Amino acid sequence: MDYEAVIGLEIHAQLLTDSKAFCSCTTRFGAEPNSNTCPICLGMPGVLPVLNRKALEFTVKMALACNCRINEFNRFARKNYYYPDLPKNYQISQYELPISENGFVEIETSQGKRRIGLTRIHMEEDAGKLIHDETKPVSYVDLNRTGVPLIEIVSEPDIRSPEEAGAFLRELRAVLVYLGICDGNMEEGSFRCDANVSVRPKGEQALGIKTELKNMNSFRFVERGLQFEIDRQIELLKAGERIVQETRLFDSATGTTASMRSKEYAHDYRYFPDPDLLPIRVEPALVERLRSELPELPTEKKLRFVNEFGIPAYDAGVLTASRELALYFEETVKLFPKPKMVSNWIMTELMRRLKGEEHGIDSCPISAEQLAALLRLVDEGSISGKIAKTVFDEMFDTGKDSSAIIEEKGLVQISDQGELVEIARKVLEDNPSEVEKYLEGKTKLMGFFVGQVMKVTQGKANPAMVNQILMEELKKR
Amino acid sequence: MLALYEYTAGRLAEMLRTKETSSVEITRSVLERIDAVEEKLRCYVTVSPEEAVKMAEEADRRLAAGDGKPLTGIPIAIKDNMCWKGHRTTCASKILHNFHPPYDSTVVRLLKEEGIVILGSANMDEFAMGSSTETSHWGPTRNPWNVEMIPGGSSGGSAAAVAAGEAVVTLGSDTGGSIRLPAAFCGVSGMKPTYGAVSRYGLVAYASSLDQIGPIARDARDIALLLNIICGHDPKDSTSVPRDYPNFSNSLDKPVKGMKIGLPREFFDKLEDPDVNRVMKDARQIYRSLGVSFVDLSLPHLDYALAAYYIIAPSEASSNLARYDGVKYGFRAENFDGMIDMYCRSRAEGFGAEVKRRIMLGTYALSSGYYDAYYLKAAKIRTLITNDFRKAFEECDAILCPTAPSPPFRIGEKMDDPIQMYLTDVFTIPVNMAGLPGMAIPGGFSSDGLPIGIQLVASHFEEARLVQLSSAFQKETDHHLKRPSL
Ligand SMILES: [Zn+2]
Numbered sequence: 001m002d003y004e005a006v007i008g009l010e011i012h013a014q015l016l017t018d019s020k021a022f023c024s025c026t027t028r029f030g031a032e033p034n035s036n037t038c039p040i041c042l043g044m045p046g047v048l049p050v051l052n053r054k055a056l057e058f059t060v061k062m063a064l065a066c067n068c069r070i071n072e073f074n075r076f077a078r079k080n081y082y083y084p085d086l087p088k089n090y091q092i093s094q095y096e097l098p099i100s101e102n103g104f105v106e107i108e109t110s111q112g113k114r115r116i117g118l119t120r121i122h123m124e125e126d127a128g129k130l131i132h133d134e135t136k137p138v139s140y141v142d143l144n145r146t147g148v149p150l151i152e153i154v155s156e157p158d159i160r161s162p163e164e165a166g167a168f169l170r171e172l173r174a175v176l177v178y179l180g181i182c183d184g185n186m187e188e189g190s191f192r193c194d195a196n197v198s199v200r201p202k203g204e205q206a207l208g209i210k211t212e213l214k215n216m217n218s219f220r221f222v223e224r225g226l227q228f229e230i231d232r233q234i235e236l237l238k239a240g241e242r243i244v245q246e247t248r249l250f251d252s253a254t255g256t257t258a259s260m261r262s263k264e265y266a267h268d269y270r271y272f273p274d275p276d277l278l279p280i281r282v283e284p285a286l287v288e289r290l291r292s293e294l295p296e297l298p299t300e301k302k303l304r305f306v307n308e309f310g311i312p313a314y315d316a317g318v319l320t321a322s323r324e325l326a327l328y329f330e331e332t333v334k335l336f337p338k339p340k341m342v343s344n345w346i347m348t349e350l351m352r353r354l355k356g357e358e359h360g361i362d363s364c365p366i367s368a369e370q371l372a373a374l375l376r377l378v379d380e381g382s383i384s385g386k387i388a389k390t391v392f393d394e395m396f397d398t399g400k401d402s403s404a405i406i407e408e409k410g411l412v413q414i415s416d417q418g419e420l421v422e423i424a425r426k427v428l429e430d431n432p433s434e435v436e437k438y439l440e441g442k443t444k445l446m447g448f449f450v451g452q453v454m455k456v457t458q459g460k461a462n463p464a465m466v467n468q469i470l471m472e473e474l475k476k477r
Numbered sequence: 478m479l480a481l482y483e484y485t486a487g488r489l490a491e492m493l494r495t496k497e498t499s500s501v502e503i504t505r506s507v508l509e510r511i512d513a514v515e516e517k518l519r520c521y522v523t524v525s526p527e528e529a530v531k532m533a534e535e536a537d538r539r540l541a542a543g544d545g546k547p548l549t550g551i552p553i554a555i556k557d558n559m560c561w562k563g564h565r566t567t568c569a570s571k572i573l574h575n576f577h578p579p580y581d582s583t584v585v586r587l588l589k590e591e592g593i594v595i596l597g598s599a600n601m602d603e604f605a606m607g608s609s610t611e612t613s614h615w616g617p618t619r620n621p622w623n624v625e626m627i628p629g630g631s632s633g634g635s636a637a638a639v640a641a642g643e644a645v646v647t648l649g650s651d652t653g654g655s656i657r658l659p660a661a662f663c664g665v666s667g668m669k670p671t672y673g674a675v676s677r678y679g680l681v682a683y684a685s686s687l688d689q690i691g692p693i694a695r696d697a698r699d700i701a702l703l704l705n706i707i708c709g710h711d712p713k714d715s716t717s718v719p720r721d722y723p724n725f726s727n728s729l730d731k732p733v734k735g736m737k738i739g740l741p742r743e744f745f746d747k748l749e750d751p752d753v754n755r756v757m758k759d760a761r762q763i764y765r766s767l768g769v770s771f772v773d774l775s776l777p778h779l780d781y782a783l784a785a786y787y788i789i790a791p792s793e794a795s796s797n798l799a800r801y802d803g804v805k806y807g808f809r810a811e812n813f814d815g816m817i818d819m820y821c822r823s824r825a826e827g828f829g830a831e832v833k834r835r836i837m838l839g840t841y842a843l844s845s846g847y848y849d850a851y852y853l854k855a856a857k858i859r860t861l862i863t864n865d866f867r868k869a870f871e872e873c874d875a876i877l878c879p880t881a882p883s884p885p886f887r888i889g890e891k892m893d894d895p896i897q898m899y900l901t902d903v904f905t906i907p908v909n910m911a912g913l914p915g916m917a918i919p920g921g922f923s924s925d926g927l928p929i930g931i932q933l934v935a936s937h938f939e940e941a942r943l944v945q946l947s948s949a950f951q952k953e954t955d956h957h958l959k960r961p962s963l
């Protein structure tokens with residue numbers, strides 16, 4: 001029997017507001033433990049929350065970008081559970097009447113395009129962090145993160161494969177980063193993903209028993225964890241065994257999932273409307289303002305890059321993965337309107353160096369103007385592609401303009417017909433046996449002659465002209 | 478001649494302005510009174526005499542510099558659930574027995590800005606859960622009119638202190654009657670303002686959607702003076718209502734002639750106590766003589782108010798009190814085995830019986846499978862009750878009803894019978910459920926010489942009308958002038 005997987009994802013994204021969700025503490029990362037706190041986020045007796053409107057606006061932006069319906073009246077609820085990283089022992093979240101519902105995201109995989117439904121996008125507050133002492137039975141609590149605003153994005157169980165899950169996550173992340181509302185860092189936990197997974201015989205409508213998967217802190221781990229879990233469930237079913245509804249933790253060291261003791265985590269959260277926060281009204285005028293402020297989103301941009309610049313969809317996908325990279329591309333193309341060439345250079349040379357140096361595109365030492373100038377020199381035939389790569393590396397290391405580097409090192413391409421003819425004749429004269437073999441039909445030796453010319457000119461000869469000239473000179477023989 | 482501690486805040490403020498006395502003299506007089514009778518009554522959880530004198534000295538400097546405000550230099554006591562930076566705030570609970578807030582509640586900030594002298598914090602039912610001030614971890618407060626009797630609750634310490642002269646005025650908090658009931662039982666005036674009129678920031682929460690801070694004083698004039706200070710929008714409290722609040726003192730001398738007072742039959746049908754009946758009849762007589770007319774009306778859902786309250790308040794309490802877990806502050810059990818056991822033991826040992834009862838009630842009502850049947854239904858009843866009142870106020874300017882079904886009862890009398898205890902609040906709870914302002918003022922005495930209060934209720938943000946009606950009543954009566962002999 002063939003099985004198919006049914007996957008729903010729950011994503012938590014930390015919002016990039018300056019202050020926390022319900023108090024004025026900073027959200028800055030990396031301060032001394034418990035220094036970014038106040039009586040409110042510490043859950044002291046008598047304190048009250050006041051909603052950070054910026055966090056609400058960020059949530060509405062994400063909801064609009066994901067085609068969600070905005071609930072004009074929505075409200076916060078308390079999710080009650082005891083844990084030392086949660087000072088009030090309840091989390092301010094949303095339950096009935098979230099900020100938004102019923103959206104979707106388009107993804108593209110090797111199987112083509114698909115639409116993944118979103119159940120809801122709501123706002124809530126983050127918990128603190130427990131730091132466990134390895135040597136003693138002691139844990140420390142750091143409440144700096146307590147109260148940082150989060151959005152929770154819940155997908156419909158529309159996802160059918162780990163590949164789709166990966167594509168969905170990448171798409172969501174790209175949108176969040178485009179909107180400038182989340183830094184999307186999975187390793188540091190500002191973008192987190194839990195998954196609900198079940199399998200069922202292909203063609204079956206009813207859902208199988210699901211497990212909840214946690215602790216997958218990279219895109220790769222999500223895909224690996226899901227694949228392991230799907231395989232595990234299918235094997236169990238094939239062996240005639242039952243799936244246990246439970247929470248399972250992904251172990252990145254082994255690539256497997258293992259059961260968390262289920263009893264300790266069986267919660268009744270006793271949700272009820274938070275009486276400290278009145279129902280929130282998202283005025284239609286605000287929604288319209290936020291809608292008008294939405295930037296071009298990755299999917300639209302990708303499509304436009306394909307249509308407007310004629311570059312392959314894959315390239316467009318890479319270039320639009322970050323808003324800054326797409327901007328860099330567009331600025332370069334504006335100055336040097338050969339999009340394919342620009343795209344090739346960005347995707348090979350630039351990405352190679354950025355990755356190697358762990359630079360982001362925003363701290364790239366070569367400006368769009370500088371790259372355009374370099375490519376223009378190549379295009380005009382002033383320098384060869386090979387030399388251009390050397391010049392590029394120098395530009396990346398020093399930040400200098402290409403023209404300065406070329407002048408300094410005397411790298412201008414030799415495109416003088418007379419000079420090149422002379423060199424070509426000299427090379428042929430110096431290698432009579434090779435010329436003989438060539439004339440007997442070993443035309444592959446052309447490469448050898450070109451190489452010799454390049455050697456003599458230290459690579460500065462215009463390769464297209466060299467080819468042409470050699471061909472003519474050999475014909476004469 | 479009266480001692481300084483026996484005067485009203487309004488009169489003392491005049492004496493301060495005319496330099497007949499000083500804040501230090503007033504404060505010392507009250508502190509001496511505390512020394513004399515506190516042992517008998519137990520109105521306070523904490524008195525801070527040195528600090529009070531310091532505040533009085535500062536107030537005198539302000540007054541001398543011509544920088545005084547209307548109540549600068551007047552001694553006040555706050556209820557032990559209002560955070561006062563650096564001062565023990567216990568909610569009369571063992572679980573917060575050593576808690577010193579790192580911040581000021583908004584009302585304390587406002588008092589400080591006014592230059593009021595804070596004497597200390599008044600006793601109360603543990604976490605404001607109770608009608609008799611008997612559930613306090615520090616022991617019960619006694620009624621100054623008869624020390625065998627309860628003072629009412631939960632702001633029993635605040636009301637008894639005003640009655641006994643252990644404070645000139647006080648602040649209480651009212652979730653289901655906790656200002657009005659003890660005010661009535663102690664023969665003083667107390668107002669619960671409209672929900673949202675006074676900031677709850679720094680008021681240790683019992684039931685957030687019902688809690689409201691309000692003044693307790695000897696007469697309507699002092700109530701108005703305190704309202705002028707504490708009413709106002711606070712951006713730190715999302716439920717605080719941004720609006721302009723009037724100068725309440727302007728309503729003290731407005732005639733009430735031509736006003737219409739509603740008499741909801743559901744309130745009076747239940748009235749069995751002959752003393753309370755007589756006091757209510759007398760009150761009607763006085764208002765009639767002032768040119769007020771009466772309309773009989775009905776609040777059809779009133780009978781469900783108590784039941785709905787005992788779902789909503791405990792539900793909110795079960796969540797509000799979850800933070801007291803022994804992890805961060807307050808009481809932590811000494812012996813425990815692991816984290817969960819520490820939670821359980823700290824809470825089991827730190828909370829009293831009534832608090833635990835309400836936490837359990839609320840936890841149950843919010844549990845999945847019960848939420849719709851209890852919490853949601855109670856919330857709907859609340860809306861119906863609010864609508865009942867809204868309709869009623871289309872026909873009248875205010876409602877007159879009893880504050881409590883009986884005069885004060887004996888200490889211990891209802892401690893083993895929670896239902897009987899809960900019924901004490903049957904006339905006050907509906908007012909909280911609808912978020913309305915309500916005021917209790919002395920209306921007379923029982924045959925045993927115990928105070929009985931009458932209650933006035935107005936529409937949202939019509940506190941001024943309550944001040945007007947009670948001031949008019951007090952011009953015609955002297956119940957509020959009587960003092961217990963101690
Ligand atoms: Zn904070």
